[in-house]
Amino acid sequence: MTSSPSAGTAPHGFPAADALAPSRPQANVRRDGATGLARLSFLIPTIYIIFLLLPIYWLGTMSLKTNQEILGAFTLWPTNPTLANYRVIFTDPSWYNGYINSIIYVALNTVISVSVALPAAYAFSRYRFLGDKHLFFWLLTNRMAPPAVFALPFFQLYSSFGLIDTHIAVAIAHCLFNVPLAVWILEGFMSGVPKEIDETAYIDGYSFPRFFVKIFMPLIASGIGVAAFFCFMFSWVELLIARTLTTTAAKPIAATMTRTVSASGMDWGVLAAAGILTIIPGALVIWFVRNYIAKGFALGRV
Amino acid sequence: MTLSWMAWTWPTAIFFITIFGLLIGMGVWEYAVPGGSPRVGILRFETTRGDRLFVSLLGSAFICLFWLGLVGPSLWWALALCLGYALCVFRWV
Amino acid sequence: MEKTWNNKAWFMVLPVLLLVAFSAVIPLMTVVNYSVQDTFGNNEFFWAGTEWFEEVLASERFHDALFRNLAFSLIILAIEVPLGIAIALAMPRSGFWVPVCLVLMALPLLIPWNVVGTIWQVFGRADIGLLGHTLAYLGIPYNYTQDPVAAWITVIVMDVWHWTSLVVLLCYAGLVSIPEAYYQAAKIDGASRWSVFRYIQLPKMHRVLLIAVLLRFMDSFMIYTEPFVVTGGGPGNSTTFLSIDLVKMAIGQFDLGPAAAMSIVYFLIVLALSWVFYTVMTNYGQDER
């Protein structure tokens, strides 16, 4: 039992903070049942993150070493850090064009995917129509179809349209798996918006396009962001189709990396530098959407 | 633009025409009798006509594959089996 | 939400339909056409009937690749799903560290797949890689270019490295959506930590877990780039998965017919499994209403 608090405070009065504090030291702690074990639980994610970062760190150090240093004595960090490898990439057009190509087709793909997915997701979330459920499943199967199955006919299809080695070809081909995903994510977010909002807007005299752009899209802005992020992500990391559909003019950076095998053996330093450079755009994009990541992975539905 | 690389043959053309015909047929059926007559069959969850068609087609594909792998190249009996299977699916699933 | 019946909604879906059909239906039909014919290039085709299917179905090579793929997918799921759940459970629910953790964890997901392969190819080498060098220093025999077991371990560890974060993020998203009241009620009911997991967290994560299992199964079943870069399918054929074999056959050897037949069998398997997962997923959701 603690000592009884000071008497004589007014009925609605308010005891001075220090009058009661001595009898209840450190009482203002929320109890979460944090046992000793629970306090150590941060170790699991920490170890996991170290595991994730080690290989990336290794690539990073390699990119700052010369080939002699890489193949010579084994060191945990570069003894003579050099930016020479990066200089090679930024001065050679066939290297940095790979970057520009990747960014162009990824951006194109993101824009196309999200803009066609928006009306479709709206239709799926608001209406029932002939064959809707089967259509939805069919879209999803494309997300699941192995790209290796399609590689060759893809090449021929796009050649017969004269699209080989263009950015738009890769952008459209990536729609195969990005559009279904975007529809899926957006449908989840849209279903969270009450239908009454649509009806109120129509009563207020909004036309459908104006309602969609002015009222509805701001409401699901985070959903659009999440969908765009996923489209960016899957278009950026995909290589098989991108490589099949390009030769030189639209060749992605990831495909350019195979060039480092030369007569004199592997150019490890440049390869590592190119690898690090392909990680950076992804890292930047994650940083921008960090507050939506958890929500996005729930696909707006949980 | 040439599409000769698609290498159409009559059997595959007939195959795809049949599939599209089935899809259109289902569409017309759905238009005439909307709702897809959902019911809970032996798989213990709700299926509609479209689901049953999908299960029949996918199942038939596997029946043909097994037939080719285990029995032999003549698929006529396999097709008959598929038809029987599809009827069962439409009846009980 | 009650949806209204409106067939005009088709017009909103039409762009998606055309765009996806262009990239999906035409190649699919082409693959079917190839699968019943033989070609020597030059757009000349000869009727082959079901020959390629019989060949593929009877082929040791296909069976092995299929078995390897299934084994790989099951191992991946058995490691990544429990690990992902454990990490998600151990993560803080709020505070400064949450976005930092999430960003760092999401990082491997945004690395191009061949770069992932390159990272591990380098990392595992005994001469220039940290992992290979350390293992060699400790006297543990490890050489993924010679030893099939080492190659398998490398490919699996690489996949765990690459994709566990997806499971973590999905589970984490499921966990943070559980209202605080559930934990309070469990405390009042005197539930143990295990009961909280078993009766509150796991049921509430059910949906996202299914998505995780679905995505991980499908992606690991069609894995191509990463093992191709690291091992090239070797040593021998020990890490030759279906996709690798398919690309080898179609592009390397230009055996279009068998490759197409194999694609179709492969695609049918994926389709059947997808359908099962999708059905389970949607029907679980309906149960709740």
Added chain:
Amino acid sequence: MSRITLDHIAHSYLPSPKTEADFALKEVHQVWEDGSAYALLGPSGCGKTTLLNIISGLITPSHGRVVFGERDVTLLPTEARNIAQVFQFPVIYDTMTVAENLAFPLKNRKVPQAEIDRRVAETIEMLGLGPMARRKARGLTADQKQKISLGRGLVRSDVNAILFDEPLTVIDPHMKWQLRSQLKQLHRRYGFTMVYVTHDQTEALTFADKVVVMYAGEVVQVGTPAELFERPKHTFVGYFIGSPGMNVLPAEVAGDRAVVGGHAVALGQHYRPQPGRTEIGVRPEFVRLDDGAGSLPISVRSVEDIGRYRILRGAIGPHELNAVLPEGRAIPASPRVVFDPARVNVYRDAHLVEAEA
């Protein structure tokens, strides 16, 4: 079941609160009787959930002690306090059946199986959940789910109190009424101590023996529904309870008279002149139409016909004044009203002033 003593409880979420505004819950000193039903009533953000969480042990108050019976539980965690709680949204274990849900708290406390079966059967019968005992709890309706969460408390014999945190929020209106009366019945029969948080006055008044009205982190009055109605201790109580709420008019009070906007109003008792801001409060029910001596002119804004009576919404000068009038008497074009002198309360700085003896 036991008595709950809130011994000079106060709570601030800040580490070192300086002024009164830093406190989410200002000092409360109350003893809640064993077996009674208490309702915590107030608008959102008034501190009622903070107080409930202090009782349930989710929050440790920064000042004062919580005592159950004779036992100081201030520092005990929730699970050691032997309380039960029903939350705003039904909290049930989805994957278990109804019976398993009810058995869960007993199983966790290692109660023998035979005892569990007996008590679960009893509780199921008590709540009328018999027909669905073997069903998965997931598929039930919201009111059935709330019954299950209540049942998880009732099934335990050692519960000190059952806490309800706005438990009817997600229930359909017609089920709300039914569930509320069922709850009241259960309380009468089994006599558990009950603390019920709500912002709905009807719920609180029909339900509780004592209503604790909270406003801006402060307990402004504890009383029976009748007391709250007749002698609101704070103008907020008068305004919050009753529909429409009490009329509050600024007035100068001297002796047994108050002056409102230049008009004298008779008071039932004698008051000392009050310093500060003085107001009189009178319920619309005690405002009559009368154009005799001492009446006040009222401008009519609207008249609402409720059925059994009419509500006249008007104003005296700039101040709103409502009156509840019987059916069937015409309202004159420029009506005048009088107040029932015995029912007029005097407030200083929003708090009730006692009359001189």
